[in-house]
Amino acid sequence: MQAFTTLKGIVAPMDRSNVDTDAIIPKQFLKSIKRSGFGPNLFDEWRYLDHGEPGMDNSQRQLNPDFVLNQARYQGASILVARKNFGCGSSREHAPWALEDYGFRAIIAPSFADIFFNNCFKNGILPIVLDETVVEEIFQAVFAHEGYELEIDLQAQTITRPVGSNIGFEVDSFRKYCLLNGLDDIGLTLQKVDDIRAYESRRKVEAPWLFGA
């Protein structure tokens, strides 16, 4: 996993609530057995005018000029600011894979769906929950200033704005540690082999039927 320390980048706005994982990456792209290459199909149904299928040459497709990420001012954005309940719906990790592949490394919203939130951390994306009024301020600033950038410092847990005071944010300490160091948590868990074995021996006595065939 790619480590996340600091990030300075253009902010793109996703001005609707309940953006679901079907919208982030439509199901036809879930047929891939790979982990990469989902970026061109991020928000596929909103982004293109035609219907996308896996294997298409996306560079030949007609872009929807009204879709926010197609606007010139948001090209190269690496931070997405969104509304409530972002990432609701399915558990598909293809959603953060697509966001990351497209170039987003941080998402700011008043709330996230639980599974999506969790999946972000596993893929080097920092999801940041901020108060609704603060998120609104960011939206307004993004609309008002072309090329609006924020600078995120994970270690310090702060977001620096071009104008206005810094914004602090919360992040779980374990997740922060993994993200800062780009750590694969399977490796970390496997350091606790003895604890897992001890649990299993205890449990085999308490609930032996769970260890049948």
Add this chain to the structure above:
Amino acid sequence: MAARTLYDKLWDSHIVKTEEDGTSLLYIDRHLVHEVTSPQAFEGLRLAGRKLWRVESVLATPDHNVPTTDRSQGISDPISRLQVETLDQNCLDFAITEFGMDDQRQGIVHVISPEQGATLPGMTLVCGDSHTSTHGAFGALAFGIGTSEVEHVLATQCLIQKKSKNMQIRVEGRAPAGVTAKDIILAIIGEIGTAGGTGYAVEFAGSAIQSLSMEGRMSVCNMAIEAGARAGMVAVDDITIDYIKGRPYAPSEDQWPQAVLAWRDLVSDEGAFFDKVVNLDASQIQPQVTWGTSPEMVVSINDRVPDPAEESDAVKAEGMQAALDYMGLTAGTPMSKIKVDKVFIGSCTNSRIEDLRAAALIAKGQKVAANVKQALVVPGSGLVKAQAEAEGLHEIFIEAGFEWREPGCSMCLAMNADRLEPGERCASTSNRNFQGRQGQGGRTHLVSPAMAAAAAIHGHFTQV
């Protein structure tokens, strides 16, 4: 010991280790695997040279991509075929039990595991699928995980988790005739919203929930995720225990008494603390139909399509208007006047034997309306299909003009050939009405099996 909720008990009994910051290593008893969210996990294991921790805990089946027509033809879409073959190969390589496409036990993961007795009270159960919440109906802690976590569980039998808050949703009283488990959960989502359960583990309780069959409880827990809760659950009682007895993966006869004794404790203690309690009166619930593009956009069959102009919150009103535009609906239209083009009876929410019986009861001796282009019945598993056929339900459906299909996810998310065309309107017993969910431009109305069957017969929604 202090009074604990069902969730507290399930959580406590699975902690391997808790770190200072409150994250815990949670032991996982059962892991269900399907073709869509697992290939990258197996690839990850191979790249790192890791083995499976406990192969007997894993049960696999292909469901999302499988065709629901003649299986002997195989899968025509090469990309879908590769995904299913990849699952077959991975199960072979790692010695995992798989109910393959030609096995009668194949079906939707969330249907087959309870059916096999592989979902048991007191378990922690995960799957790379958000509707894993279904299994909480058994007094289990069951939730969906992403692919990285699938890999983590395969390799370590554990997950790194933080405990959620406790919520109890109490539905008391008697639901009117025609009101099913599906209507109850839709009414709950209408009440608390699609993010109402975010951050919570939800226990469904109250007399209206206790009187539900296991099938009904599974329909309710299935859609806990649509209320934002990763896990939904129902306390164990006789209905739970009777359902499990004699199933292939149930505890052996000599372990049965000990298991039942332990399961009896899987209820929230008197006085246990819930961070949030929501109360609903079952007698006030009517058959539900969604009108928009989120499950919370739901009204009862006697209502009209809501008017965004009457919504005071501007952002919400805008969302409502966008949903109406997508759905091709006009505010104020009576729900019962909305005509449908297609009907889908199936999905992990409503494809069990009871659901098919409820639909067949309505379809019996009737004909699918002329304006309905297609009405699909897709059983949740090969065993459900066989049971339905033994009861003659398939004949009722076929007589009436429904198509009787092979088991799988089918038009719930249209990853196989079953889908809506742009603009088509569907009465669906599935769980998500998101834009494009059942096919690009498709318009989904979530309903109960009885309502779906009635819509097929009448050509529009109607009181059931």
